[in-house]
Amino acid sequence: MRTAMGVWRWRRNPLRRPTDLFEAWVAFAAVVCVLVVAPAIGWVAGLRVDGTLQQAAHEQRQERHLVPAVVIRPAVEPAADASADATAQRTAPHRTQIVAAWTAPDGSSHEGTVPAAEEPPLPGDRFRIWTDTRGRVVGQPLDPSAAVFHAGTAGLAAAVSVAALVETVRRLVVRRLVHRRYMRLDRAWAAAGPGWGRAGAGS
Known part of the structure; x- marks a missing residue:
């Protein structure tokens, strides 16, 4: 080093x-x-x-809750873009979107489009999703x-x-x-240069 x-x-x-x-x-x-x-x-x-x-x-564990949901029907997915990169489509994981219903921790009922927990999703299948207290879908809380x-x-x-x-x-x-x-060496050399090699020059 x-x-x-x-x-x-x-x-x-x-x-x-x-x-x-x-x-x-x-x-x-x-x-x-x-x-x-x-x-x-x-x-x-x-x-x-x-x-x-x-x-x-x-805080996320306190605010987010794992609630049961039920599959109602497959969601209508938009048509795939023909100009999309085929390689990216093959490597990117694809999860079917479904319409599901669930009850929030505060007792309110909700229905919305969420990713399917299993493939293929069947109407009536039950799974669990993360929501906040009001029933809005959120991500999984950070693991310690x-x-x-x-x-x-x-x-x-x-x-x-x-x-x-x-x-x-x-x-x-x-x-x-x-x-x-190097600067000091150059100055020293410049000072000694005029008398370099002459008889009697130096000590």
Whole structure:
């Protein structure tokens, strides 16, 4: 790892330049950030995301209900678009739309078009759908285990992003240091160039 290589510039050497020592401190700071700061930020980010998602999952479980429904008849589906991509049609899962009836948790009766739970749907078949308290069809509430997975992914992404940012900053600093070294070398060479090779020049 190039970041760790800069730490070796701490070793005592009569040819060591001030910029070498500075580069070593930059490398050390980068190592600390990658090994300590980035995981800590990822951990905190994961905990925060997990808390938010768990709260959302809890609220959804309180607001959404699994109610019984009965198939009335198949729904009239619109004609397929002839210009649609045939490959996409083969790979995309297709669920038959049906007209179903259900009773909401508040006691109101509802009827609407929903995806069939089984294929082929038959009139009179019973299945269950997720609705809110008023009977409006909603999606399945977020599973707590899925929330943990998403939180872990978010934490890992945050840690990797911080580590990448640290390495990017380190590289920019090192590039700037190298540029300054070349500038100093050019100035030193320009100063020594006129007298180079003449008898008695130099020490």
